[in-house]
Amino acid sequence: MNATIADTIYEDLSQQIITGGLGAGEKLRQDHIARAFETSHVPVREALLRLEAHGLAHSEPRRGMRVTALDPAEVREVIEMRVALEPLALQHSVQNMSPAVLKLADDARIACDEAQTMPQWEARNRAFHRAILTPCGLPRLLHAIDDLHIASARHLFAHWRPKWMQRVDTDHAAIVQALKRKDAAVATAILTRHIRRAS
CATH class of the missing domain: 1.10.10.10 (Winged helix-like DNA-binding domain superfamily/Winged helix DNA-binding domain)
Known part of the structure; x- marks a missing residue:
């Protein structure tokens, strides 16, 4: 309890x-x-x-x-670590992308696009990233990525909340399409660009 x-x-x-x-x-x-x-x-x-x-x-x-205080220097470190670790997890996920896992990822993508507020979007964005990365089956790697997402989210709220607006995330859609084709190279390239763009 x-x-x-x-x-x-x-x-x-x-x-x-x-x-x-x-x-x-x-x-x-x-x-x-x-x-x-x-x-x-x-x-x-x-x-x-x-x-x-x-x-x-x-x-x-x-x-x-x-x-803890927000450290602006931490942003660069968090982005670089995400760029290193998330594509690594995605490479391992591609081989385990069953139709059920792909549907979960696509549902998470749609839910993220339909978010009405920034807190809702941030939670759903994390859910999308978890959906595409969890099939890698590497718990320590996923734990490290979860921590990076928490740090990343804090900086996003501090700097982007006044400017946030609802939008369709074309990167998410392109990643799902690449995963459906089991095209690891394209999926990881889009994910890398996506993380850098978020910074």
């Missing part, structure tokens, strides 16, 4: 940090969070440790846990 509560707390707090609802330097008070979720401190501590592991919070001696 505690694991489920910890998951809920982590998801709620991470989304608030990513979207800017909780600002850099803001204190994450265990007692306040425990009251808000009507739970004990145990799942709260677990959720806070997960936030720290994902780079969204950091512990300060005698000051408790606080939201």
